[in-house]
Amino acid sequence: MSPPLVEVSGISRSYAMRSGMFGRSTAVHAVDGVSLAIAKGETLGLVGESGSGKSTTGRIVLGLEPPDRGEVRFDGKPMATPGTAAWRAQRARMQMIFQDPLGALDRRLPVATQIREPLDIHGLGSSAEREDRVRELLRAVELTPAHGARYPGALSGGQRQRIVLARALATKPDFLVCDEPVSALDVSIQAQVVNLLCDLQVQLSLTLLFISHDLRVVRQISNVVAVMYLGRIVEIGSADDLFARPEHPYTQALVSASPAPGRRSAGRIVLAGDPPNPAARPQGCAFHPRCPRAIARCASEVPVLSAVGGDRQVACHLVTGPRVERRDAA
């Protein structure tokens, strides 16, 4: 396996939140000791429910937000200080796509101008070369120059997301962070964009961090998947294997909660309770109040992510050692 392009070690990030106007401020641990490595040309999928810290992780990896603790290394080097020339050069190699393409585009500019902007900012190529590059990018995302002359309002949701993708690819980045890129799209359009993303990844040997709550889409596009719960990674492993044989009780519930045509809801694990508030993180394993298999130890001791055989790592007191010792009868 090639060395990782992106290496995240033990990053944490907390925010101060005040309850009420005169309330005491409490620390909300959005991300707490997350470590990841993404190999060149591979996709790491990050799944979890709202408030699990997956978007914050993405922002820290991109350097949009500094971590309180821990470090992000890109291509073997630590992230440069924001604002410096080295940082600028590094940032041209990493780009991002978000959920809402309309919010990411300027409604008053033709989309071709917006695709060209990163080239102008980073001073890449002559004016004619930039024009050529814009046409090439539009073709790459399966649109025509005629689409480029339009304004965002005159494009459909799927076309807008293609424009955002084209703009992100303008500087020929090595690494792309996609935060819920297809969640706002209809199923048939979603499939178009997912296929396009898969194709482009192979053509341009892109490395992706793919953040989504949709297990199906994540599995489709990822090599490795990490599951987050309240700021921590609770399970990580290769995509097919993780969804076929989830080990952590939370992953099991998540996979079981994903509705499938042709299967009635019999045998589904329905978790009790709401996802807990990140500001009031339970003691011990954060998942224990909702866990159907919790034991006394779970309430007091925080489980650490440890290898359980293969490339799987699980943070759960009940899942230990090689996979032969699995306790569930599924």
Add this chain to the structure above:
Amino acid sequence: MSPLVSIQGLSVAFNGVPVLRGVDIALGKGEALGLVGESGSGKSVTWLAALGLLPRHARVSGSVRLDGRELLGAPATELDRVRGGRVAMIFQDPASALNPVLTIRKQLCEALALHRDLQGEAVKAEAKRLLDLVGIPDAARRLSAYPHEFSGGQVQRIMIAMALAGNPDVLIADEPTTALDATIQAQILELLSTIRREMSMAMVLISHDLGVVAENCDRVAVMYAGRIVEQAPSNQLFADPVHPYAQGLIGALPPLDGPRRRLTAIPGTVPDPAHMPGGCAFAPRCALAEEACGLGAPSLAPIANDRTVACIRAEASRRALLGIAAE
């Protein structure tokens, strides 16, 4: 058995632009019907029009009958008894459906006072019973809380409680779990199916999520560009879709297990309602389309027991289906 709700030839136009172009739906007592389709296909408009909830400039025609009584053009007093009483509706965004400055008790009691002959203590007792029913812990105390004090999943539970206040015969659930996290979605769907069984209530589940509909409904209708294109028992539809659009929707869904395959994306986009193609609205995106598809819009025709499809190219698969059924 005559259906509980029978919609025939329902059409809606906004400012002369047709968005619903002749929808027929029959809903039996206690039945769970799923309505799937992409945004703009008319899933929500169908029921808003049926209940007279569309703005005045919408032109609605056709027929909507509840227990044989016509609802379209019915006097407001009659509609008021139907809406919230016999037919209740819950929406995607529960937080905006509740009044943020009134307590839950006040809002639940308002619904109860409107639809039931209850007074004083009986109202409060009933409000508490409803909250218990939808699984809000410590219901008696939580009644005096405000909407912001509940989580998203709990607010949707409260909306369900309010919808149940009038003891409805039909619950229209419009994307009830779209805004919720996966584990909470599972909770709400389980709650809905339990309540439906216990109260023998009919339910229409509107969703863009094929999985949600497949698991929770007896029968599914697939909508495209203001029309129903296929209707079938849910297990049959998902095992063996006939309409090319239904096939496309199911092929576009990434599998959660088994080998990964390239998704079969439907090319192009949904047509603009103001510039609807002549003939079958799906023809421009359809791989099977032939010249005849552009000539006239196909109507829903039966292809098997309890299955209808609106596609002239379905003939071949229709014969195959009937052949298998005859053996």
